[in-house]
Amino acid sequence: MKKEPWLTPVxxxxxxxxxxxxxSASVTFTLFDRGAYVRMQEKLDLPAAAGVSEEELxxxxxxxxxxxxxxxxGPLEFPTFAMSEAGRIHFAEVKAIFSVFQIALIVSxxxxxFFCVLLFRKRRYRFFALGGIFTLAIPAAVVCLMGxxxxxxxxxxxHELFFDNDxxxxxxxxxxxxxxxxxxxFLNCLIRIVAAIVVSATLLLIGSALLKRFRA
Numbered sequence: 231m232k233k234e235p236w237l238t239p240v241x242x243x244x245x246x247x248x249x250x251x252x253x254s255a256s257v258t259f260t261l262f263d264r265g266a267y268v269r270m271q272e273k274l275d276l277p278a279a280a281g282v283s284e285e286e287l288x289x290x291x292x293x294x295x296x297x298x299x300x301x302x303x304g305p306l307e308f309p310t311f312a313m314s315e316a317g318r319i320h321f322a323e324v325k326a327i328f329s330v331f332q333i334a335l336i337v338s339x340x341x342x343x344f345f346c347v348l349l350f351r352k353r354r355y356r357f358f359a360l361g362g363i364f365t366l367a368i369p370a371a372v373v374c375l376m377g378x379x380x381x382x383x384x385x386x387x388x389h390e391l392f393f394d395n396d397x398x399x400x401x402x403x404x405x406x407x408x409x410x411x412x413x414x415x416f417l418n419c420l421i422r423i424v425a426a427i428v429v430s431a432t433l434l435l436i437g438s439a440l441l442k443r444f445r446a
Contacts, residue, residue, distance in 0.1 A: 241357040244345040247338050248361030248434065253368055254335040256426035260419050261298060261328055267291060270418055271410070280409035286310055287410050294407065298325050300332040308407065317405040320397040327392060355441035362434030369424040369431075381417055 260266075268288070271277070277284045289309045297306040306313070306321050313321075349357055376384040389398045400408035 237360075240345070240349065241354070241360055244342070244349060244357040245360035245364050247342045247345060248357070249364040249368070250334055251338040251342050252361075252365045252427055252430040252434075254331045254338060256423045256430070257328075257331045258335050260423050260426065261331075262295060263422075264292065264295060266418070266422065267415070270415060274412065274414060276410050276412070279412070280406065282310070282410075290407060291410060294321070297321065298328045300329040311406050312404065313407070314401075314404040316397040317400065317407070319395075320393070320400075323393060323397075355438055358434050358441065359438035362431040362438065365427060365431040365434065369427045372420075372424060376420075381413075385413065385416065 271284070271287060271291075277287050280287060282290075286309070290311045293308050294306070296302055306318060306325075345357070349355070375387075379387065402409050
């Protein structure tokens with residue numbers, strides 16, 4: 231049987247779409263995984279740190295997560311927390327970023343299905359392995375950078391890259407929501423995103439190997 235080529239335009243396009251799908255899905259599902267936050271806030275005793283009840287904490291957290299849905303319209307309103315104008319602007323910028331990931335998830339999922347059907351009919355499966363390799367490149371770069379500069383510096387660099395202001399530097403006196411979103415929360419989110427990407431990429435590589443055997 232003729233050897234299947236690797237770096238064809240169709241394979242590269244399909245692999246990029248798969249990588250976009252995996253990354254956008256990992257970010258989106260981590261964002262909306264409220265159960266993980268519930269477990270973490272109990273472990274860190276965030277209600278005590280913020281001086282609120284668990285019910286009040288979760289009500290404000292859920293309001294923030296609901297707001298970040300691409301399907302949510304209207305301004306962000308916390309049930310009991312105050313919010314500064316700078317905080318409102320920052321959260322609007324954050325919503326814009328998360329909206330990109332959610333739209334990318336929908337679009338890449340639809341296009342990935344199209345390319346899978348197209349390439350499966352031709353019994354070409356190497357795009358799965360190529361997609362796994364492309365997907366692994368992102369967490370590898372993130373882990374290397376974070377290992378080189380440390381979590382605190384990485385956190386600052388991330389915000390300096392994606393935001394052209396310092397509104398992300400919150401004052402708990404004017405934006406008490408920061409008390410329920412400690413550094414440990416963001417680090418936990420990053421770890422779960424990277425883990426989801428690595429697991430997905432590994433499954434893509436295994437799946438490609440199995441399909442190669444099937445093709446043979």
